[in-house]
Amino acid sequence: MEEGDGETNYAYYALHELHILPHELVKMSRFEKAAIYKMIDMRVKEEKKLQDKMKNR
Known part of the structure; x- marks a missing residue:
């Protein structure tokens, strides 16, 4: 997460990584979002x- x-x-x-759709994320409470x-x-x-670690090998 850059800019x-x-x-x-x-x-x-x-x-993309957790397969949580945007509308599902929007419906979450602020506490659920904070946890995510x-x-x-x-x-x-x-x-x-x-x-x-892999780069330094």
């Missing part, structure tokens, strides 16, 4: 760690 609107980036990631966004942050952080 642009943060919520749009989360929606894009949720759609936090999980996305955690997953992206882990993916970056793995990429760095």
Whole structure:
């Protein structure tokens, strides 16, 4: 997630990686969205760690 609107980036990631449709994301409560966004942050952080690890081999 690089540029642009943060919520749009989360929606894009949720759609392509988690298969959560945009209308499903919109219907979620703010607490559900916050949980999804936090999980996305955690997953992206882990993916970056793995990429760095593979790059340094």
